[in-house]
Amino acid sequence: MHDVxxxxxxxxSYPDEENPVLQELSFSISQGxxxxxxxxxxxxxxxxxxxxxxxxxxxxDGILSGTVKLFGKDSLxxxxxxxxxxxxxxFQDPDSQFCMQTVEQELAFTLENLHxxxxxxxxxxxxxxxxxxxxxxxxAVIQSLSGxxxxxxxxxxxxxxEPEILLLDEPIAHLDPYTAKKxxxxxxxxxxxxxxxxxxxxxxxxLWGNFFERSIPLHKTEVAAPLEKRNSSKIEEISxxxxxxxxxxxxxxxxxxxxxxxxxxxxxxxxxGKSTLMKTLCQLxxxxxxxxxxxxxxxPQSPEFLFLTKNVRDEIGYGGxxxxxxxxxxxxxxxxxxxxxxxxxxxxxxxxxxAAMLSDGREVILMDEPTSGQDAVxxxxxxxxxxxxxxEGTTFLIVTHDMEFAYCIADTVLLMDGGSLTGKFPxxxxxxxxxxxxxxxxxxxxxxxxxxxxxx
Amino acid sequence: MKHALHKMNPSVKFLLITxxxxxxxxxxxPWTPFVFWIGILVLQLLFSRIDWKKWLLFMLPFFVxxxxxxxxxxxxxxxxxxxxxxxxxxxxxxxxxxxxxxxxSFRVLAFSSLSxxxxxxxxxxxxxxxxxxxxxxxxxxxxGVMVGYQFLPVLKDEFMHIGQAQRLRGITQEKNAFQRLLxxxxxxxxxxxxxxxxxxxxxxxxxxxxxxxxxxxxxxxxIKVGKIDTALAVVFLLVLVLSCTNRLWLxx
Numbered sequence: 001m002h003d004v005x006x007x008x009x010x011x012x013s014y015p016d017e018e019n020p021v022l023q024e025l026s027f028s029i030s031q032g033x034x035x036x037x038x039x040x041x042x043x044x045x046x047x048x049x050x051x052x053x054x055x056x057x058x059x060x061d062g063i064l065s066g067t068v069k070l071f072g073k074d075s076l077x078x079x080x081x082x083x084x085x086x087x088x089x090x091f092q093d094p095d096s097q098f099c100m101q102t103v104e105q106e107l108a109f110t111l112e113n114l115h116x117x118x119x120x121x122x123x124x125x126x127x128x129x130x131x132x133x134x135x136x137x138x139x140a141v142i143q144s145l146s147g148x149x150x151x152x153x154x155x156x157x158x159x160x161x162e163p164e165i166l167l168l169d170e171p172i173a174h175l176d177p178y179t180a181k182k183x184x185x186x187x188x189x190x191x192x193x194x195x196x197x198x199x200x201x202x203x204x205x206x207l208w209g210n211f212f213e214r215s216i217p218l219h220k221t222e223v224a225a226p227l228e229k230r231n232s233s234k235i236e237e238i239s240x241x242x243x244x245x246x247x248x249x250x251x252x253x254x255x256x257x258x259x260x261x262x263x264x265x266x267x268x269x270x271x272x273g274k275s276t277l278m279k280t281l282c283q284l285x286x287x288x289x290x291x292x293x294x295x296x297x298x299x300p301q302s303p304e305f306l307f308l309t310k311n312v313r314d315e316i317g318y319g320g321x322x323x324x325x326x327x328x329x330x331x332x333x334x335x336x337x338x339x340x341x342x343x344x345x346x347x348x349x350x351x352x353x354x355a356a357m358l359s360d361g362r363e364v365i366l367m368d369e370p371t372s373g374q375d376a377v378x379x380x381x382x383x384x385x386x387x388x389x390x391x392e393g394t395t396f397l398i399v400t401h402d403m404e405f406a407y408c409i410a411d412t413v414l415l416m417d418g419g420s421l422t423g424k425f426p427x428x429x430x431x432x433x434x435x436x437x438x439x440x441x442x443x444x445x446x447x448x449x450x451x452x453x454x455x456x
Numbered sequence: 457m458k459h460a461l462h463k464m465n466p467s468v469k470f471l472l473i474t475x476x477x478x479x480x481x482x483x484x485x486p487w488t489p490f491v492f493w494i495g496i497l498v499l500q501l502l503f504s505r506i507d508w509k510k511w512l513l514f515m516l517p518f519f520v521x522x523x524x525x526x527x528x529x530x531x532x533x534x535x536x537x538x539x540x541x542x543x544x545x546x547x548x549x550x551x552x553x554x555x556x557x558x559x560x561s562f563r564v565l566a567f568s569s570l571s572x573x574x575x576x577x578x579x580x581x582x583x584x585x586x587x588x589x590x591x592x593x594x595x596x597x598x599x600g601v602m603v604g605y606q607f608l609p610v611l612k613d614e615f616m617h618i619g620q621a622q623r624l625r626g627i628t629q630e631k632n633a634f635q636r637l638l639x640x641x642x643x644x645x646x647x648x649x650x651x652x653x654x655x656x657x658x659x660x661x662x663x664x665x666x667x668x669x670x671x672x673x674x675x676x677x678x679i680k681v682g683k684i685d686t687a688l689a690v691v692f693l694l695v696l697v698l699s700c701t702n703r704l705w706l707x708x
Contacts, residue, residue, distance in 0.1 A: 055660050081668035089664040095610055096654040097661035099603040101581055108676030109599075113666035118674040143609055157665060284620040298624050304646055305621040319626055342649065356625070 003028040003072070004165055004197055005052055010066035012047060012057070021047050024066075027216055031164070034191065034198045034211060039218035040375040041346075045201045046092075048218070049167050052199065053087045054078055071164075085114050088158035089167040092373070094150035094174055098142045103134070103153055106142060110157050128160040131193065133186070146270050148179040152186070159190070168200040172207065173373045176270050176401050178441035180207050187211070203375040206404060206446050225380055227408040230387050233261040234411055239395040240296070240364045245289035247280050252420040253289070258364070258412075263386060263396045265406040265427070268416035269441035274399045277416065278366045281397075297357030297365040301372065303349040307341040312352050315341050321359030331355045331385075347378050351385060364395045371402040379405060407431060407445035415440050460503040460684055461573070466583040467590040468685045472692045473574055479696055480566060486558035491702045493566040495695035496573060503688070506576045514576075518568035522561035529557035580605055586679040596669040603658050607651070614650060618643045 006028040013020035021044035029035050037045050050056040054075050057064045068075040070083055091097045100106040107125045116124065129135045134156055137145070142153065151171055158166060171187075172180035188211060191198055202208065205215075239260040244253045250273055258264055266274050280287045282298045300306070309315045312333060317324045328334050331351050336344055341352055350370060357365055370382055379402075386396055386409060397414075400406055406413070406427075413430045415422040417440055430436060431444055461469075480489060500506065530549055538550040584602055587593040622642060630636040698705075 050660075053664055055663060059660070059663075081663060081666050084664050084666040089661070091657060091661050091664075093654075093657055096607075096657040099599055099606060099658065099662060101606065105581070105677065109667075110665045112672045112674065112676060113668070115673045118676065118678070121674075121676045143606065161666065279620060282624055284623065298621070300617065300621050302646075302650075304649075305618045306625055307646070308622060308625060308627070308642060342646075360626075 003030050005029040006069040008067045013063050015061045034213045036212040036215045037201050040377050043219045053089050054083050085161040087165040088163035090154045092169040094147045103137050132156040147174040165197040176441045177443040229408050232411045233390045235260045241292040243290045247287045250419040254421045256424050262411050264412045265410040266399045266414045272416045273419040297362035299353045299367045301369045303353035313337045316355045319360035327355050327359045367398045371400045403445040458505050461577040465681045465685045466578050466586040487702050489562035489566045492699035496569050522564040526557045526561040
């Protein structure tokens with residue numbers, strides 16, 4: 001087995017930053033291997049991947065020392081685009097990696113880049129669609145497909161180049177657990193058929209099972225405390241009462257109640273109406289039915305959508321709350337009180353968003369996918385944040401695909417499918433009911449399995 | 457027959473329409489643009505399957521503009537020579553004035569329906585592909601435009617999401633249109649910040665697919681110039697010539 005990617009004492013820094021992202025990094029990957037690169041957010045995983053396909057240092061004027069060898073040749077000696085059909089990449093964001101309208105056109109775009117003859121194109125497109133089991137989507141409009149389908153199409157676009165190495169940047173971050181599992185099985189099957197080298201970035205390895213043969217950890221030192229299952233802080237006092245809520249087209253008469261200090265996870269397949277329900281509850285979408293109280297807090301997946309002012313202190317005081325300093329210290333935001341809300345880290349943004357909601361006097365907080373794309377440290381920070389607030393009497397309703405996180409944090413689980421509520425269940429009943437889980441594209445959390453193994 | 461304009465090569469259509477517009481620009485009488493406008497409508501009736509309701513909706517602002525031109529030229533014209541043919545209060549409309557006014561408004565109508573004919577019968581992707589294949593547009597620009605076009609629905613969604621999130625913070629929709637316009641600034645900043653990030657990612661993924669911006673040696677979707685284009689070019693030019701020579705056959 002010869003090495004296809006070799007890093008020799010690679011140090012890399014961005015032009016406007018003092019500290020290098022990667023320092024004295026050496027490793028090699030040989031042909032046919034399945035390797036995962038792990039590490040917390042911001043530790044340079046994506047940078048590393050971009051060095052492997054030669055997007056960096058060219059495209060960011062970064063400073064590189066040491067050598068990156070691809071197929072035994074120094075990467076600097078390849079011209080731009082030359083190496084990309086041998087090393088194909090699937091990026092993380094399913095929305096911004098296509099440039100044509102339909103799947104067929106997108107695949108053809110890739111082949112045109114490689115100067116493939118016209119006669120051969122049709123054959124290769126049919127072949128790769130058959131290989132990836134995507135024939136039915138040949139003429140589909142890409143932007144109308146779901147996140148999971150887009151990710152598979154991006155993979156097909158990478159495979160049509162007949163690459164020797166496939167680079168994947170958090171390919172399952174946007175998928176529900178069941179779809180993610182399917183994607184991994186599908187990838188496993190492909191790797192057997194084509195015997196390509198697979199290098200992936202991932203910080204949540206739970207779903208991957210034995211897929212990877214080896215992992216390359218970046219920044220070993222930062223180990224997050226594993227999440228512990230929390231004790232409920234529920235008080236018998238109704239905090240949110242929802243009665244027969246429906247919107248014009250999709251949601252069907254949804255009713256449920258939450259108690260003060262209760263943490264509820266809202267789960268269901270991609271496209272089952274979870275986000276729509278959240279927005280309906282906040283009265284952002286016209287609807288009928290009643291919601292008590294009518295003043296709910298809402299934190300979208302990108303918290304910066306909420307920000308209106310130029311510093312964190314003003315942001316928290318925007319709604320006219322008076323206890324701003326107390327709120328700053330309760331949510332540990334004193335040292336960034338004067339920073340611009342767009343210039344702080346993602347975790348801090350979410351903290352500011354929650355602080356702003358609480359200081360407006362919104363005691364029920366809805367969070368849309370706060371876990372997606374978060375590493376272990378960020379997850380444990382999020383867990384702390386929610387747990388502490390719940391103990392102070394705030395009620396939470398959280399949409400998440402992360403079953404480990406849900407297992408640790410949820411008192412109750414609301415399940416949705418096709419725009420209607422299947423029901424509200426105590427968390428522990430859901431995790432053990434396999435049929436219920438399967439019907440909603442969920443998988444039992446590992447935490448539960450470990451727990452059961454102890455008693456077996 | 458009904459599909460002819462839809463099937464026509466977009467570059468040829470584009471060139472023909474440009475020629476028509478330039479030629480029309482040199483005629484200042486009311487009849488030439490009027491006849492030409494009618495000609496365009498007949499072409500559209502015969503050779504396309506557009507949704508006329510949609511057409512009417514798009515034309516509405518142009519009808520208003522055309523009427524505006526007509527009215528202002530009548531009332532504020534500088535050249536007031538010629539016999540007065542119509543008086544209302546103390547506004548005296550002369551023949552020259554009326555001719556100028558009609559000429560301007562028919563020109564607005566002719567140009568706008570010509571543009572609409574193009575817009576309603578052309579698929580944007582095919583148009584760009586054709587520009588690249590027939591008119592040798594650089595692939596860098598062509599695919600740049602194409603990616604931008606794919607982003608439009610994504611940006612629209614994002615605009616809505618940000619607006620919704622901010623409404624939750626207590627921002628109310630302003631009643632005054634001008635203030636509402638100023639208010640969009642708050643939505644635009646986070647949206648543009650996101651758009652810059654998206655653009656970079658899109659550029660990276662294009663390069664990762666081997667796109668270098670050099671000319672392609674073959675195309676999957678070949679856009680041809682065929683008999684239908686020749687035929688329609690003749691028809692277009694016929695309409696143009698007929699309307700330019702209306703003096704010879706139109707007798708008043």
